[in-house]
Amino acid sequence: MRARSLRLIVSAALMLPVCAALSAGALAQAPAPAANPQLAAAQAGFESLPEPDRRAIQADLIWSGHFNGAVSGSYGPLTFRAINAFKAGKGAADGLLTPAERRSLAQAAQAAREAAGFRVVADERTGLRIGIPMAVLPKRDVSPSGSRWQSADGKITLDTSATPPGETLEAIYEKATAPTPNNPGRKITYKLLRPDFFVVTGETPTGKFYRRLAAGPTGLRGFSIGYDKALSATVDKLVIAIASSFEPFPSGPLPGASAVASVPAAPVAATAAAVLQLRPTQRHGVAVALADRVVATAAAAIEGCRALQVAGRPAQLRGTVQGGLVLLEVQGGAALSVPPLRREALTEGEPLLLLAFGDEGGRRVSLALPGQSLTIGSGSVVSAPLQPGQAGSPVFDRQGRLAGVVTGNPSDKVLVAGVAPQRSYAVADGSALQDHAARNGLTPRAAVAPGRDLSTGAIVETVAASVLPIVCAL
Numbered sequence: 001m002r003a004r005s006l007r008l009i010v011s012a013a014l015m016l017p018v019c020a021a022l023s024a025g026a027l028a029q030a031p032a033p034a035a036n037p038q039l040a041a042a043q044a045g046f047e048s049l050p051e052p053d054r055r056a057i058q059a060d061l062i063w064s065g066h067f068n069g070a071v072s073g074s075y076g077p078l079t080f081r082a083i084n085a086f087k088a089g090k091g092a093a094d095g096l097l098t099p100a101e102r103r104s105l106a107q108a109a110q111a112a113r114e115a116a117g118f119r120v121v122a123d124e125r126t127g128l129r130i131g132i133p134m135a136v137l138p139k140r141d142v143s144p145s146g147s148r149w150q151s152a153d154g155k156i157t158l159d160t161s162a163t164p165p166g167e168t169l170e171a172i173y174e175k176a177t178a179p180t181p182n183n184p185g186r187k188i189t190y191k192l193l194r195p196d197f198f199v200v201t202g203e204t205p206t207g208k209f210y211r212r213l214a215a216g217p218t219g220l221r222g223f224s225i226g227y228d229k230a231l232s233a234t235v236d237k238l239v240i241a242i243a244s245s246f247e248p249f250p251s252g253p254l255p256g257a258s259a260v261a262s263v264p265a266a267p268v269a270a271t272a273a274a275v276l277q278l279r280p281t282q283r284h285g286v287a288v289a290l291a292d293r294v295v296a297t298a299a300a301a302i303e304g305c306r307a308l309q310v311a312g313r314p315a316q317l318r319g320t321v322q323g324g325l326v327l328l329e330v331q332g333g334a335a336l337s338v339p340p341l342r343r344e345a346l347t348e349g350e351p352l353l354l355l356a357f358g359d360e361g362g363r364r365v366s367l368a369l370p371g372q373s374l375t376i377g378s379g380s381v382v383s384a385p386l387q388p389g390q391a392g393s394p395v396f397d398r399q400g401r402l403a404g405v406v407t408g409n410p411s412d413k414v415l416v417a418g419v420a421p422q423r424s425y426a427v428a429d430g431s432a433l434q435d436h437a438a439r440n441g442l443t444p445r446a447a448v449a450p451g452r453d454l455s456t457g458a459i460v461e462t463v464a465a466s467v468l469p470i471v472c473a474l
Contacts, residue, residue, distance in 0.1 A: 039080050042095030046075040057097065060109035061086060062241050071244045114366050115460060116238065120245055123147050126162035128221045131245030133238055135368075146223075155228040156235060158242070161213075163220040169213060172220070173198045176211060197248075208232060210239050214248035221248040234457070284364060285470035286356050287328060288394035288405060289336035291442045294318060295468060296433060297392030299326045300409035305472035315470075319440040324407030325428040327440055328470075337465040339394075340447035342401035342430040346373035346380045352403065353459055354384050355467040356393040364389075364469050368460055371395060380429050385422040386410035392470065395427055398453040400462045404429040 046054060054073040061067030067082035080095040086105060087093065097105060117135030122128075126146040137149035137158055146160035163172075173193050177200055180186050185205040192199045197214040207229050213222030223246060227235045285301025287310055295310055299321045302308060308315045308328065315328040330336065346352075352371035357364040371384035382395055388410055395404040408425030428436075437444050454462075 039077065039095060042080055042083075043075040045096050046079065057083075057102070057105070059244065060105050062237075062244060063109035063112040064105060065112075065237065068237075068240050111465060115464060116241075117365065118241065122250070123160045126160045126221055127218070127249070128160060128162070128223070129245070129247040129250045130160065130223055131242050132158070133242070136235075136238065155231060156225070157227070158223060158225045160223045161221070165219045167220065169193075169196075169198060169215045169220060172213060173200070176200045203229065208236075210243070212243060212246065216249040218249070281474050283472040283474060284357065284389035285472065286390055286392040286394065287468045287470050288355075288392075288402060289338045289466040289468065290327065290341075290433065290437050290444050291338060292335040293330050294437075294440075294442060295328050295330060295336070296394075296405050296428075296436070297326060297328060297470060298405065298407040298409065299324050300407065301391040301470055302326060302328070302472055304474060307473040309471045309473075311468040312471075319436075322436045322439070323428050323432050324426060325405060325432060325436050327436065327442075330468075336468070337463075338445045339396070339400070339402045339463045339466045341433060341444040342397055342399075342403045342447045343434060345431065346375075346382075346395075346397075346403055346427070346429055348373065348375050351398055352382060352384075353396045353398070353456060354382070354386070354393045354406070355396065355460070355464065356386065356390040357469045358387060359389070366464065366467070368456055369393075374424055380404065380427045381408075381424040382406060382427050383422060383424045386425060394467055396459055396463060397450075398459070399447075399451050400454050400459045401447040401450075402430065402433070402463070402466075405433065 046057075049057075051073045054075070055071050058067060058069065058071045058073070058079060061079070061082045062071070064086055066085045067078065069076075069078040069082075083095050083097060084093040087097075087101060091098065091101060115135070116133035118131050118133050120129055120131045123130060123146065125142065132149050137151055137156060139150040139152060139154075141148045141150070143159045143161070146162055148160075149158045150156065170193070173191075176198070177188055177191050183204065186202060187204075188200060188202045190199070190201040195215075197212065200211045202209055207226055209224060209226045211222065211224040213220055223242075225235075225239055225242065283301075283305070285297055287295035287297040287301075290296050295315070302317070308317075310328060310330045313333050314331045316331070318327040318329040320326075350373040352373055354369040354371045356367050356369060358367045359365075369384050369386065371382045374381045374383055382404070384393075384406075386393060386406065391406065391409045393406045394402055395406065397403045404427040406425045407428050410425060434444060
């Protein structure tokens with residue numbers, strides 16, 4: 001699978017440099033100095049929260065792109081600055097989060113995690129647990145001493161490892177930091193040795209690497225990441241998130257892939273990051289926002305439904321079916337994020353991007369799929385690898401403008417090894433969407449003139465929140 005067809009790429013909010021503070025030891029925050037009354041007050045407020053809440057806030061700040069420290073639950077200047085950076089221009093710089101700000105942070109972090117396809121996995125070959133950005137590292141294999149995940153183009157590799165008792169942490173650390181005559185361009189940029197772990201980071205003329213190894217009663221367990229230096233803007237921040245998730249000798253149940261500890265209960269604006277449990281009495285589809293509380297989808301996605309939910313919120317039909325297209329009124333919660341609508345017709349052979357949801361381990365997770373515009377007769381169609389449950393998937397052009405909605409139904413019976421092959425599906429284009437919206441008293445957000453083509457990641461970052469999962473109760 002080419003890089004363009006990877007699941008949603010990590011958002012630009014994760015693009016900050018990796019610092020020497022990637023290890024738990026180096027990242028430990030000193031207690032807030034009492035000489036700063038504002039910071040001391042913020043520390044007292046933060047530390048009054050339960051520890052799972054404190055750790056969840058720090059983890060979310062990593063994913064929002066504001067924190068590059070350890071998820072420790074302790075409060076110091078790093079957390080103080082990160083919270084204020086997140087609130088910049090939107091609240092008092094007091095180092096604390098109101099319930100509404102906490103929900104907003106949780107939402108932003110969850111969207112970023114799902115954009116990266118980030119999942120904490122139990123590595124059966126080594127016994128450790130670690131977070132893997134599945135959208136960035138879709139290729140799974142074995143390595144000489146553990147497991148391996150790679151990007152589709154092989155430019156990013158994450159290896160896990162396990163070493164039985166015998167070889168010492170210190171000996172491996174010496175090897176990892178020793179000069180390499182066969183690779184004179186390799187240099188160590190940071191190293192830290194503690195009695196129970198070490199961290200080493202470095203560079204080569206074309207790449208960067210990070211290695212962490214921990215000692216325990218059953219031996220040594222660790223992981224390493226190597227990647228092309230040109231990818232630093234994206235991968236550097238991911239390394240912090242991966243390192244924060246690393247458990248060399250885990251105990252207790254595997255944490256939920258998308259859980260956010262103790263987020264105050266209240267409606268949260270829907271995003272494409274929604275993850276929904278599958279049930280045999282449900283059918284699934286995809287919708288895209290056209291107005292604050294109105295979405296468009298394929299009529300095929302809601303046929304025979306006793307009840308509808310859009311991103312977990314009740315929804316009902318608005319208007320009638322037109323050209324295989326329907327509008328749904330979404331009830332409750334915050335206003336939806338509306339993408340710009342393109343009015344121009346699709347051109348033959350135009351490259352497109354479709355956003356949808358797919359089944360992964362009994363869950364619906366967000367996907368980005370490559371497509372291409374075709375013309376059959378007088379209508380527009382899109383060629384794409386859509387799967388059952390993806391009727392209503394929105395189509396975006398390479399400038400990030402909404403160019404149509406798939407009205408064809410991919411839940412057919414012609415599957416190859418359980419997978420629908422790439423084929424052509426009918427599309428209601430931007431003009432049809434505009435007309436249907438106008439008939440129902442809506443004015444979609446107008447797109448600006450075409451600009452430069454955007455990367456898949458940039459498009460996803462811009463429009464993912466407007467793409468919502470549909471659950472149809474049968």
